Amino acid sequence: MNMPLTTERLIIRDWTADDAEAALAVYGSGDVAHWLTPAMDRVGDAAAMRSVLQAWTEAQPNLAAPRGRWAVQRRKDGAVIGGLGIRLLPPYEEDLEISWQLNPQVWGEGYATEAARALIAWAFTQHTDELFAVTRPNNHRAIATTERLGLQWVGETDKYYGLHLQVYRIRAGDPGAKGEDVTSGL
Template sequence: MSTELVTKRLLLRPWRIDDAKEALAIYGDTGVSRWLSPAMDRVPDAGAMRLVLQQWIGEDNRLLWPAGRWAVELRDEKRLIGGAVLLPLPPRGEDMEMGWQLVPSAWGHGYASEAGLAIAKWALGEGLDEVLAVVRPANDRGEATIRRIGMEWVGETEKYYDTRLQVFRLRAADLPDLEHP
């Protein structure tokens, strides 16, 4: 099960079925979902979102540590604004990918960088040698967030998801400090 991560403004916590309405505002938005395909398609309605959350919650209990999925919540407002992951990359699962998705109204406030850095620090503190982030070449917003976190570009590949992707890496030595967020 995913452990809770706390930052200055955010709480990254396990997903709950009652998050479906707020989660649909994220994963049902075409501006978000266009970057998730082929790993995930746009979620069309609340019923489908509940099914996705049920699947994620079930998978979270079976993932090998430190992999996980988190709901991203604003601490002060207790409002769900996004989701974040640390998951094995296909096809062989030997590389760990971190990622995040926010509701568009939360874009531009630094929340994605804050969530990504929290996951990276935690994962590297749990013994991973490195974490990766992959992004489509046209996803300028995603790439900017990755660079703000301090990730280093390592190249392009079609290894993951059979899609041309930019690959970025972060190692413990690349972090300014390894204290937990």
């Protein structure tokens, strides 16, 4: 993969064990974990977060592009402020889901849209025809982000993760699929 991806304000790169404290501020937050799909408890401490990051970094080389999990790092100060992922949706593992999670301290600053837009643009260079995002019906922030990214509402389903979710999709030819202000490498 041609990582890291850079945008005007962000670097999207592989996770490292050194990111545990910053990642804990995201995945250890009840405000974030409450909305995650699949449903999961928040990560309890830095040691547990390090274990999660280790599992992600070990799995990464074995995933076919564009699948993976990446850290979102702010360029101006080097702070890791969130994570992105592209993975297969259950149960049939045919559809690719894009997801984003940010530290609640940076919500509302446009970082989720900027990071996800870059990842979407990259994913469509990897022989991918479409990506999906799934949100819980009351997750207004995630729904607004999907709309800013140009994802189109498909409908509601109980198919994924045993949860009632709203489904959004973007295809390679859709507006927003090519991203903007995105460069590959540093």
